[in-house]
Amino acid sequence: MLVRILGSVLAVAALAACQKMLSETTLRPLSTLAGTEWGPIDGPEDQFVAFKSGGEVLGSGGCNNFFGTFEQSGRLVTFGPLASTKMACPEPLMSAEQEFLSLLADVRAAEATWKELTLYGEDDQPLVTLRRRDWD
CATH class of the missing domain: 2.40.128.270 (Lipocalin)
Known part of the structure; x- marks a missing residue:
């Protein structure tokens, strides 16, 4: 059970980091x-x-x-x-x-x-x- 919770927390953190990188990329000038x-x-x-x-x-x-x-x-x-x-x-x-x-x-x-x-x-x-x- 603890492994599942820890895995879920890590997955959410990784998705949040990806979203931040994507947002920064879309605002960067071409x-x-x-x-x-x-x-x-x-x-x-x-x-x-x-x-x-x-x-x-x-x-x-x-x-x-x-x-x-x-x-x-x-x-x-x-x-x-x-x-x-x-x-x-x-x-x-x-x-x-x-x-x-x-x-x-x-x-x-x-x-x-x-x-x-x-x-x-x-x-x-x-x-x-x-x-x-x-x-x-």
Whole structure:
């Protein structure tokens, strides 16, 4: 009986330590966006942006796929021209997609942890906060 209680106490302590390490990891800043994928916290589930190595970016506006380039130097981030497929989708999906792509064009900086990415525009105004899609 004592062995079971001691084992349970040790298991709970180990889980608590793991949770603390996970919390600290999710708050640690990312130094690069390459290799990450993000989607809106409150938006169409199909919208996302994926940063690939070599400065490539791809994603979906919710209806059409897009691709292009991005540059990152520390906190500064800009997107090159983005090309996309041209499917027509019903409203409000088309408007949401246009808003998402316009937002990406306005990005000038970013701050990312392992779990969230905030994109900033001119004058360091926050544009949107995205959630990491491959982290859940």
